[in-house]
Amino acid sequence: MTEMITILTGAGISAESGLGTFRDEGGLWAQHRIEDVATPEGFARDPELVHSFYNARRAQAREATPNAAHEALAKLEARYNGEVLIVTQNVDGLHEAAGAQNVLHMHGQLEGALCGACEKRWAAPLVMHPSDTCPHCNAAATRPDIVWFGEMPYGMDTIEDALARSTLFASIGTSGNVYPAAGFVAQARQNRIPTIELNLEASQGGTLFDERRLGPASKVVPAWIDELLSA
Ligand code: OAD
Numbered sequence: 001m002t003e004m005i006t007i008l009t010g011a012g013i014s015a016e017s018g019l020g021t022f023r024d025e026g027g028l029w030a031q032h033r034i035e036d037v038a039t040p041e042g043f044a045r046d047p048e049l050v051h052s053f054y055n056a057r058r059a060q061a062r063e064a065t066p067n068a069a070h071e072a073l074a075k076l077e078a079r080y081n082g083e084v085l086i087v088t089q090n091v092d093g094l095h096e097a098a099g100a101q102n103v104l105h106m107h108g109q110l111e112g113a114l115c116g117a118c119e120k121r122w123a124a125p126l127v128m129h130p131s132d133t134c135p136h137c138n139a140a141a142t143r144p145d146i147v148w149f150g151e152m153p154y155g156m157d158t159i160e161d162a163l164a165r166s167t168l169f170a171s172i173g174t175s176g177n178v179y180p181a182a183g184f185v186a187q188a189r190q191n192r193i194p195t196i197e198l199n200l201e202a203s204q205g206g207t208l209f210d211e212r213r214l215g216p217a218s219k220v221v222p223a224w225i226d227e228l229l230s231a
Contacts, residue, residue: 002082002083003081003082003083003167004082004083004084004085004162004165004166004167005076005080005082005083005084005085005166005167005168005169005170005228006085006087006159006162006163006166006168006169006170006184006188007073007084007085007086007087007169007170007171007172008087008088008089008169008170008171008172008174008181008184009073009086009087009088009089009090009095009171009172009173009174010088010089010090010171010172010173010174010175010181011027011089011090011173011174012172012173012174012175012199012200012217013067013069013070013088013090013094013172013173013217013221014064014067014070014090014092014094014173015173015200015216015217016067016068016069016216016217016218017064017065017066017067017070017092017094018060018063018064019060019061019064019092019094021173021175022175023175023177032053034149035149036049036050037049037050037053037054038146038148038149039148039149039150040148040150040151041150042148043143043148047130047143048129048130050143050144051128051129051130051144054110054128054144054146055126055127055128057091057110058110058111058124058126058144059126061091061092061093061094061110062126064092064094065094065097066094066095066097066098067094067217067218068217068218068219068221068222069172069173069217069218069221069222070094070095070097070098070100071098071099071222072221072222072224072225072226073086073095073098073100073221073225074095074098074099074100075225075229076225076228076229077099077100077101077102078099079229080228080229082167083102084102085102085104085158085159085162085166086100086102086103086104087104087106087155087159087162087181087184088103088104088105088106088107089106089107089174089178089181090105090107091105091107091108091109091110091146092110093109093110093111104154104155104158104159105154105155106147106153106154106155106156106159106181107146107147107153107154108144108145108146108147108154109145109146110124110144110146111123111124112124112144112145112146113125113128113132113142113143113144113145114142114143114144114145115134115136115137115139115141115142115143116139116141116142116143117134117137117139117141118134118136118137118139120134120135120136120137121145122135122136124144124145128142128144130142153180153181156180159184160187163184163187163188163191163193164191166188166191166193167193167194168193168194168195168196169184169185169188169193169194169195169196170195170196170197170198170224171184171185171195171196171197171198171199171203171209172197172198172199172217172221173198173199173200173217174199174203175199175203175204176203176204176205176206177204182204182205185197185205185208185209186205186208189208194210194211195208195209195210195211196209196210196211196212196213196224197209197211197212197213198212198213198214198215198217198220198221198224199212199214199217200214200215200216200217201214202214
């Protein structure tokens with residue numbers, strides 16, 4: 001059986017590309033209320049506000065470029081003698097921009113538009129409006145293809161299967177506050193595979209990892225990947 005590595009990434013991996021994290025000082029959740037911009041109820045109350053929040057993030061993400069950590073993960077995927085799955089909580093496209101192909105966006109993507117009526121998807125324009133209509137069913141129920149609080153993240157079956165087949169689980173740049181992603185380390189431990197955390201500081205569930213490397217992703221991730229590839 002081919003060996004497999006599952007890698008969970010969070011906002012910390014994109015921080016050095018200039019994209020703000022959520023819970024660090026001055027982060028997105030210090031500036032906006034989660035219930036206003038990241039819940040279905042918030043969208044129903046004020047779709048203009050929610051679209052403008054994601055329009056701004058989309059504009060910022062399009063200007064951003066991958067950093068050494070994204071590049072190292074793409075290198076791992078290309079050179080590792082086995083399978084690598086990147087499960088990202090990030091809605092930016094920086095893993096793909098660095099060349100990674102096996103990327104699962106469990107919280108959706110800024111570059112996606114989703115029809116709240118017929119559930120079809122298409123490429124998001126730079127600026128979305130509540131009056132935009134679905135190219136498939138014509139309903140004016142267009143929303144960003146983002147998984148909000150209270151909604152089911154994408155690809156859970158694939159992720160569970162990957163964690164069952166993997167021989168290593170790594171978590172990079174995530175605070176471990178949001179489930180189900182925060183629970184992957186416990187699942188990996190239950191499956192008796194080694195776990196490693198790479199983060200600026202210890203995360204919520206930091207003690208659950210077998211190994212921890214603290215520092216900026218652009219430094220600790222390439223060093224770890226060079227070790228993996230030369231082992
Ligand atoms: P957070 O903002 O909660 O956590 C970011 C983590 O990255 C923190 O632990 C930081 O210490 C770390 N960090 C910051 N800069 C770093 C750097 N240069 N190198 C390495 N680590 C660094 O972001 P997430 O854990 O990704 O969901 O948040 C998870 C989910 O919560 C998001 O996907 C989003 C949010 O609410 C939804 O919107 C549904």
